[in-house]
Amino acid sequence: PSCIALIAAAGSGQRFGAERPKQYLDVAGKPVLRHTVEAFLRHPQVSAVRVVINPAFRDLYETAVAGLGLAEPVAGGASRQDSVRNGLDALAESAPDLVLIHDAARPLIDDTTISAVIAALGQQPAAIAAVPVADTLKRGRDGVVADTVDRSGLWRAQTPQGFRFPDILAAHRAAAGLELTDDAAVAERAGLSVALVPAKEENFKVTTPDDLTRAARILDAGLS
Ligand code: CTP
Ligand code: MG
Numbered sequence: 001p002s003c004i005a006l007i008a009a010a011g012s013g014q015r016f017g018a019e020r021p022k023q024y025l026d027v028a029g030k031p032v033l034r035h036t037v038e039a040f041l042r043h044p045q046v047s048a049v050r051v052v053i054n055p056a057f058r059d060l061y062e063t064a065v066a067g068l069g070l071a072e073p074v075a076g077g078a079s080r081q082d083s084v085r086n087g088l089d090a091l092a093e094s095a096p097d098l099v100l101i102h103d104a105a106r107p108l109i110d111d112t113t114i115s116a117v118i119a120a121l122g123q124q125p126a127a128i129a130a131v132p133v134a135d136t137l138k139r140g141r142d143g144v145v146a147d148t149v150d151r152s153g154l155w156r157a158q159t160p161q162g163f164r165f166p167d168i169l170a171a172h173r174a175a176a177g178l179e180l181t182d183d184a185a186v187a188e189r190a191g192l193s194v195a196l197v198p199a200k201e202e203n204f205k206v207t208t209p210d211d212l213t214r215a216a217r218i219l220d221a222g223l224s
Contacts, residue, residue: 001097003118005040005160007051009033009061009104010076010083015207022206023104024060028219031064032206035107035219041068043114046100052076052087081180085172092169099168100160101183105206108215109160113199117162120195126187127162129199130155155196157182158203167192 013022023033033051040046053061053073061073074090076083084101091099098121102109113129120127133156137149161183168183171190180186184194206212 001121002047003045003098003100003162004091004094004096004165005043005046005049005100005102006084006087006091007033007036007040007049007102007104008076008080008083008087009036010052010054011080011105012054016209016212018209020060021054021057022212024057024064025212027107027212027216031060032107032212032215033061033064033104034068036102036104036109037065037068037070039107039109039111040100040102040114043111045115045118047096048094050074050087050091051104052083079179081172081175081178081186084183085176088165088169088172091165096165098162099165100162101168102160103205106159106203107206108200108202108204108218110200110203113197113203114160116197116199117160120197121162121164124195125164125167125192126184127195127197128182128184129158129160129203130196131158131199131201132156157184158199158205159183161187163187163192 009023016022024031037049040049051073055075074087077086117127133151133154137151138145139147139149171186175186175189187194
């Protein structure tokens, strides 16, 4: 099946608080976004990579992906959900069989996880990288523990989140304007069954400066 990776890179990195959006900061010698794009370009089952950006940072984008031969970037929107929907609309012309939607801010995505998400799409219409919750969960109230939450069956959702393309395009169009925090939630709302694909802690989302330090340590040590 044809499979396109759609990279959401139109955020502004408010929580990170750098002088530019975090996906354009260097880590281990190249921009975060370039690590992310290269991970999908080198995967043999991914036929193309398309990136959703904020056009205000077009120059940073061009520098980050120079020489990779990507198609024209897609303009994002105010929310991540809007950005992804714009990206899917732009892919409608090429109509791939499958799409893997991924955060630009997860540069440590590995081949094995990408393969596992694609493989799961053979059985289910949707599949997401995720990690089982390991810590004991507490619900807090005014700084003290109100109660302990049963963690059994709980997972932390990552990306990539893979879908059969026509399903997720229709689901996103139907969900426009809602405030759903990931694409799986959009799929769930459309009644699609979403497979959980065990992934790695290393595929964390760069959110704060400490996260970038952690990513640098892993990349510099050649662990990923
Ligand atoms: N994203 C996007 N369009 C938006 C908002 C976010 O494409 N309107 C992308 C980000 O670039 C990122 C991914 O979605 O790769 C996950 O979002 P997040 O980690 O929240 O990044 P930001 O929104 O940039 O950061 P913050 O929420 O701290 O501002
Ligand atoms: Mg955000």
